Amino acid sequence: MSTVAMITARGLFGRRRALLLLPLPLLLVGLAAICRAYDLSPDQWGQAVIVGLGFAVVLPVIALIVGTGVLGSEVDDGTLVHILTKPLPRRDIIIAKYGVAAVTTAVTTSVPLFFVGLMAGSASLGGALAVAAVAGSFAYSALFVLLSLVTRRPVLLGLVYILVWEGLLGRFLSGTRVLSIEQYVITIADKLSPTTILTAQVGITTAAVMSAVFVIVCTVAAINRLGSFSLAGETS
Template identity: 75%
Template sequence: MSTVAWITARGLFGRRRVLLLLPLPMLLVGLAWLCRAYDVDPAEWGAPVLIGLGLAVLLPIVSLIVGTGVLGSEVDDGTIVHILTKPLPRRDIIMAKLGVAVVVAAATAAIPLFVAGWLAHSPALGGALAAAAVVGAFAYSALFVLMSLLTRRPVLLGLVYILVWEGLLGRFVSGSRVLSIQQYVITIADKITPTTLLDGKVSLPVAVVMGAIFVLGCAVASVDRLRSFSVAGETS
């Protein structure tokens, strides 16, 4: 399992795709620093930067890039067959891949969110955003790893979920928020450090329970899907 994780991390950081992880964190911290440097009232820029850019764009996009990258490329080029021939339980393969995705996505999103939250309000808010980002990284990564096993266009499907389901329907259709990872993350951060800059639309029990369902459900489904690859002997 550790060997699979090491190979996955080396392959992920060896691709140009990893360069896509840098612009959004830099933009988030840069905007927060500029607003703080020019004494702009956090009430005016806090929500658009922290939620609109940080939790609604940075966290899911980074998780999408990483989550679809740890396994999707191997499915596309057929090298997944070589992994399946190893005497490893399919569960261990998925856990190793998912573990790498969560660590990379969480670190890439949590650190700049901590800095931006500190600049906007306080270290406590920064810590709340970072903690919520870690939870979100688990849920998003599990979802996007599963998508990479279900379709050859996981990035497109992931963008539909982020932009249409969370971005569009989440604003105007209240029922869709129950299945929105973004709303779970906002609620968790708001409950850890209550502030007017954050406004969760779902209750904390819903955020915790549904977040756990996303992680466990997608992980179990990914293991089951990977087993079907070995049975069918193909990657489609």
């Protein structure tokens, strides 16, 4: 499993795709720094930067880039066949790749969000945002790794989930929030460090349980899906 994880990490950071991980976090911290430099109250910019950009864009988009990258390219170019010929359980392959995706996303998003929270209020808020980002990273990564196995257009479907389900429907239809990772993240951060900047739309129990459900269900589904691949690179 560790070998697969090392190969995955080397391949992920060895491609130009890795460069796509930098602009959004830098933009997030940069906007917060500008607002802080102009001595604006966090109530004036916090929600737009933290929720509108950090939780609604930076976190899911980076998770999408990484989550679809750890397996998607191997499915497309056929190199997944070489991995399947190794005497490794499908479970170990998925867990290793999912682990790389989740940890990479967590580090890339939690660090800038911590600094944004620090500039918006306190270390407590920064810590809450970082913890919430880690939770969201694991849930989003599980979903996007699964999408890379069930469709040839995982990025497109991932964007539909982010922009349409969470971005559009999640703001107007309360029922969709139960299946919105963004709402789980907001709730977790708000409960850890209550602030007027964040407004929880679901209960903390729902957020915690459903985050775990996303991770478990999507990971199990990904393992089963990988098990259906034949050595010809096709699915049965």
